[in-house]
Amino acid sequence: xxxxxxxxxxxxxxxxxxxxxxxxxxxxxxxxxxxxxxxxxxxxxxxxxxxxxxxxxxxxxxxxxxxxxxxxxxxxxxxxxxxxxxxxxxxxxxxxxxxxxxxxxxxxxxxxxxxxxxxxxxxxxxxxxxxxxxxxxxxxxxxxxxxxxxxxxx
Amino acid sequence: xxxxxxxxxxxxxxxxxxxxxxxxxxxxxxxxxxxxxxxxxxxxxxxxxxxxxxxxxxxxxxxxxxxxxxxxxxxxxxxxxxxxxxxxxxxxxxxxxxxxxxxxxxxxxxxxxxxxxxxxxxxxxxxxxxxxxxxxxxxxxxxxxxxxxxxxxxxxxxxxxxxxxxxxxxxxxxxxxxxxxxxxxxxxxxxxxxxxxxxxxxxxxxxxxxxxxxxxxxxxxxxxxxxxxxxxxxxxxxxxxxxxxxxxxxxxxxxxxxxxxxxxxxxxxxxxxxxxxxxxxxxxxxxxxxxxxxxxxxxxxxxxxxxxxxxxxxxxxxxxxxxxxxxxxxxxxxxxxxxxxxxxxxxxxxxxxxxxxxxxxxxxxxxxxxxxxxxxxxxxxxxxxxxxxxxxxxxxxxxxxxxxxxxxxxxxxxxxxxxxxxxxxxxxxxxxxxxxxxxxxxxxxxxxxxxxxxxxxxxxxxxxxxxxxxxxxxxxxxxxxxxxxxxxxxxxxxxxxxxxxxxxxxxxxxxxxxxxxxxxxxxxxxxxxxxxxxxxxxxxxxxxxxxxxxxxxxxxxxxxxxxxxxxxxxxxxxxxxxxxxxxxxxxxxxxxxxxxxxxxxxxxxxxxxxxxxxxxxxxxxxxxxxxxxxxxxxxxxxxxxxxxxxxxxxxxxxxxxxxxxxxxxxxxxxxxxxxxxxxxxxxxxxxxxxxxxxxxxxxxxxxxxxxxxxxxxxxxxxxxxxxxxxxxxxxxxxxxxxxxxxxxxxxxxxxxxxxxxxxxxxxxxxxxxxxxxxxxxxxxxxxxxxxxxxxxxxxxxxxxxxxxxxxxxxxxxxxxxxxxxxxxxxxxxxxxxxxxxxxx
Numbered sequence: 004x005x006x007x008x009x010x011x012x013x014x015x016x017x018x019x020x021x022x023x024x025x026x027x028x029x030x031x032x033x034x035x036x037x038x039x040x041x042x043x044x045x046x047x048x049x050x051x052x053x054x055x056x057x058x059x060x061x062x063x064x065x066x067x068x069x070x071x072x073x074x075x076x077x078x079x080x081x082x083x084x085x086x087x088x089x090x091x092x093x094x095x096x097x098x099x100x101x102x103x104x105x106x107x108x109x110x111x112x113x114x115x116x117x118x119x120x121x122x123x124x125x126x127x128x129x130x131x132x133x134x135x136x137x138x139x140x141x142x143x144x145x146x147x148x149x150x151x152x153x154x155x156x157x
Numbered sequence: 158x159x160x161x162x163x164x165x166x167x168x169x170x171x172x173x174x175x176x177x178x179x180x181x182x183x184x185x186x187x188x189x190x191x192x193x194x195x196x197x198x199x200x201x202x203x204x205x206x207x208x209x210x211x212x213x214x215x216x217x218x219x220x221x222x223x224x225x226x227x228x229x230x231x232x233x234x235x236x237x238x239x240x241x242x243x244x245x246x247x248x249x250x251x252x253x254x255x256x257x258x259x260x261x262x263x264x265x266x267x268x269x270x271x272x273x274x275x276x277x278x279x280x281x282x283x284x285x286x287x288x289x290x291x292x293x294x295x296x297x298x299x300x301x302x303x304x305x306x307x308x309x310x311x312x313x314x315x316x317x318x319x320x321x322x323x324x325x326x327x328x329x330x331x332x333x334x335x336x337x338x339x340x341x342x343x344x345x346x347x348x349x350x351x352x353x354x355x356x357x358x359x360x361x362x363x364x365x366x367x368x369x370x371x372x373x374x375x376x377x378x379x380x381x382x383x384x385x386x387x388x389x390x391x392x393x394x395x396x397x398x399x400x401x402x403x404x405x406x407x408x409x410x411x412x413x414x415x416x417x418x419x420x421x422x423x424x425x426x427x428x429x430x431x432x433x434x435x436x437x438x439x440x441x442x443x444x445x446x447x448x449x450x451x452x453x454x455x456x457x458x459x460x461x462x463x464x465x466x467x468x469x470x471x472x473x474x475x476x477x478x479x480x481x482x483x484x485x486x487x488x489x490x491x492x493x494x495x496x497x498x499x500x501x502x503x504x505x506x507x508x509x510x511x512x513x514x515x516x517x518x519x520x521x522x523x524x525x526x527x528x529x530x531x532x533x534x535x536x537x538x539x540x541x542x543x544x545x546x547x548x549x550x551x552x553x554x555x556x557x558x559x560x561x562x563x564x565x566x567x568x569x570x571x572x573x574x575x576x577x578x579x580x581x582x583x584x585x586x587x588x589x590x591x592x593x594x595x596x597x598x599x600x601x602x603x604x605x606x607x608x609x610x611x612x613x614x615x616x617x618x619x620x621x622x623x624x625x626x627x628x629x630x631x632x633x634x635x636x637x638x639x640x641x642x643x644x645x646x647x648x649x650x651x652x653x654x655x656x657x658x659x660x661x662x663x664x665x666x667x668x669x670x671x672x673x674x675x676x677x678x679x680x681x682x683x684x685x686x687x688x689x690x691x692x693x694x695x696x697x698x699x700x701x702x703x704x705x706x707x708x709x710x711x712x713x714x715x716x717x718x719x720x721x722x723x724x725x726x727x728x729x730x731x732x733x734x735x736x737x738x739x740x741x742x743x744x745x746x747x748x749x750x751x752x753x754x755x756x757x758x759x760x761x762x763x764x765x766x767x768x769x770x771x772x773x774x775x776x777x778x779x780x781x782x783x784x785x786x787x788x789x790x791x792x793x794x795x796x797x798x799x800x801x802x803x804x805x806x807x808x809x810x811x812x813x814x815x816x817x818x819x820x821x822x823x824x825x826x827x828x829x830x831x832x833x834x835x836x837x838x839x840x841x842x843x844x845x846x847x848x849x850x851x852x853x854x855x856x857x858x859x860x861x862x863x864x865x866x867x868x869x870x871x872x873x874x875x876x877x878x879x880x881x882x883x884x885x886x887x888x889x890x891x892x893x894x895x896x897x898x899x900x901x902x903x904x905x906x907x908x909x910x911x912x913x914x915x916x917x918x919x920x921x922x923x924x925x926x927x928x929x930x931x932x933x934x935x936x937x938x939x940x941x942x943x944x945x946x947x948x949x950x951x952x953x954x955x956x957x958x959x960x961x962x963x964x965x966x967x968x969x970x971x972x973x974x975x976x977x978x979x980x981x982x983x984x985x986x987x988x989x990x991x992x993x994x995x996x997x
Contacts, residue, residue: 049630058693096673
């Protein structure tokens with residue numbers, strides 16, 4: 004549901020849900036997010052690409068979970084750390100992106116967006132739509148479609 | 158009522174209802190182009206269909222109205238309220254006739270001349286419609302009224318029954334319903350599980366009702382999704398007709414089983430492949446009229462579509478009686494495209510070569526049309542069929558035509574599945590492919606054996622290839638030493654294999670959901686689902702597992718399918734164990750003769766007096782070297798010796814070979830005998846020249862009288878009637894070894910000739926399937942009278958199912974023994990020969 008204020012925000016830039024992966028602040032467009040969930044029971048899928056953590060049940064629908072750490076070539080998180088699930092829909096399928104932590108929803112102005120710095124790690128560059136400076140840190144705006152371009156879908 | 162008419166009525170009702178509204182709209186806005194077009198289209202459709210169905214009255218009214226509407230549409234005639242009234246009258250008349258049609262199945266009698274005249278007048282531009290048509294209208298109404306009344310009355314009486322024979326429902330509504338039912342099924346499963354866990358009695362009765370109702374609802378909704386396959390064929394007659402004209406061929410399209418019902422989703426997915434294949438058959442499969450004439454075939458080529466149910470699957474055959482696939486060209490092309498090497502191709506059967514047309518990359522349209530005359534996009538067809546869990550195969554005979562066989566599951570949505578566990582993970586296997594479950598390992602279960610490293614299970618005298626699910630899925634590195642668990646015996650096409658799992662849980666109704674695109678490249682899953690306990694589980698695809706492991710290799714399944722397609726069940730087929738010993742030529746022995754395969758550590762093999770022996774179950778088993786003397790060269794390297802074990806009563810003998818190659822099922826035709834001792838001759842097995850070993854000869858090598866120890870059998874005389882030289886060679890020595898005096902003949906006529914000559918025997922052993930006079934006929938001939946009328950008569954057959962047994966008894970056979978079961982034959986002979994003695 005797009006209220007007028009969010010519509011305005013989109014016109015100016017984007018409402019973004021912030022999250023952290025391996026200490027790096029990131030953002031995904033909030034309009035693409037369907038759900039944010041805590042730790043879930045995930046069924047591993049043998050033979051799947053390593054980035055795919057498994058499949059989980061979200062109110063009767065099957066959601067494929069993608070571990071953002073592995074997707075971005077980062078070391079695995081501690082066994083005790085419980086990842087957060089950010090559920091997005093793509094091509095009629097639901098995917099859950101597993102992040103270390105989920106922050107808040109913030110508007111990011113398109114005008115403030117900087118192109119990817121040339122030194123950005125290639126794994127990140129592949130999925131980054133640009134960077135924003137926020138609270139003294141760089142926030143990478145993630146491209147969900149490219150994040151999910153894994154395995155057979157690549 | 159005629160189906161066509163019923164369809165027409167349903168469609169016309171819909172159109173007419175829309176027309177009323179549209180005409181009224183038109184009256185308000187006479188220049189509304191789209192509305193006019195819409196009205197014109199509906200009337201035009203009605204007219205067209207009437208002509209086709211032979212409804213002259215309806216057609217003439219619709220035609221006259223269409224003419225007027227046509228001028229309105231062109232703008233050459235101004236839309237006037239009077240004109241609209243006239244059209245509405247025509248509509249009323251159409252409704253009237255339709256009502257009559259609905260009731261009686263034929264057009265009611267009546268005269269429409271006045272109405273048509275009025276319409277024609279309006280069409281002719283006698284636009285003074287108000288003046289001129291007003292009186293005519295009255296005239297027109299006059300004859301219409303009584304008819305209307307006469308028809309309206311019965312229509313009202315029977316009204317409740319007549320119209321709602323079918324209603325149209327949007328596919329989306331059905332899909333939504335299906336989805337809701339799927340969710341309901343899942344919730345029901347969940348509830349049942351909770352109730353079971355709590356053991357609460359109070360819930361059990363209403364829950365059971367809920368469960369039943371859910372199942373019924375599920376069935377009902379599934380039925381709404383079923384459509385006759387004829388719907389997908391509807392366009393084909395026209396397509397074939399056009400093609401025939403374009404290509405200058407005479408083609409007849411025959412469609413059988415058009416009312417076979419299929420899930421809508423499945424139907425949608427196979428529609429295009431089917432069309433494609435029919436076009437292929439008509440275009441490339443059939444020869445030109447001229448060629449057909451030269452080949453002495455009827456000028457009219459025939460393309461046959463046939464759909465039927467078979468065991469939870471639908472089979473669709475697309476056959477033509479054309480020239481067949483060009484094997485040589487496909488072979489060339491396959492080599493040229495690097496799909497196979499010359500040597501590989503040389504070793505392949507025609508059928509394996511034909512299957513190249515399904516390979517991706519073999520199908521750039523121009524290349525294949527020019528080369529093989531077949532196969533445009535066959536790989537796409539195959540992919541589509543496999544996507545819905547189906548299989549496709551081809552059978553072709555040069556000059557006689559080509560048949561494609563598509564096998565697809567009945568429905569995609571809800572299936573019954575077996576939940577299995579391996580490495581603490583659960584998976585679902587659709588029940589439809591599961592033949593049986595076998596417990597293996599432990600104290601009581603069957604044992605998993607190994608050929609080389611490949612696990613096999615000896616199941617009712619057949620070696621069943623096994624795959625370890627844990628290894629296929631990469632969950633286990635090595636199968637655990639103690640193979641304890643279950644084997645899910647699965648059928649994929651004509652091939653059967655077993656899947657080793659750790660545990661078997663329940664069966665559950667599952668709702669198949671497709672896997673997301675990013676997992677689709679993993680061939681072994683056909684979908685995923687949510688179980689009653691809410692957990693997500695992957696659904697295994699036995700087809701995919703077979704492909705991934707090569708356990709049902711394309712070639713093997715094609716070879717087996719060949720027999721099925723040609724209507725020849727495995728009567729003449731023999732399971733053969735292929736192995737290597739000595740030289741490079743593969744050797745074969747009927748699997749039924751081999752009791753066991755062993756892989757012995759070399760240090761357990763002892764030599765006593767120059768002969769190798771091994772201690773086995775407290776006895777000494779002699780080992781005979783097959784290739785050269787002593788241990789095989791490979792055994793020296795590997796430290797283990799592969800041994801084929803043959804057993805006879807208490808005794809066993811091991812044949813030392815280099816390596817086990819394969820187990821195949823083939824029709825065995827021994828070509829060219831050989832003078833080499835120990836070999837019956839050579840045969841082409843799995844596309845390679847193979848030496849067939851003379852088992853009896855090798856057994857004798859273990860010691861002159863090794864198999865003659867059993868002297869209790871007096872020298873009884875046996876007559877063996879067997880057309881296959883191979884089995885004569887096989888059966889005769891083994892019977893001779895068991896102490897009988899054996900005479901063998903190749904056909905029943907020879908046996909009868911021996912009877913005429915006054916030969917005497919104690920028993921007769923005869924094959925069933927023989928060319929010309931078969932075993933049954935022989936039995937009847939013998940029982941009719943003559944000196945052999947009372948002799949024990951034992952049938953040997955590849956088949957040993959109850960009907961065959963009953964037929965054998967009826968024909969006069971005393972007993973019936975499976976062809977390769979030596980023990981059973983010996984026992985049967987002993988029993989048969991003992992009887993008269995006991996009686997005397």
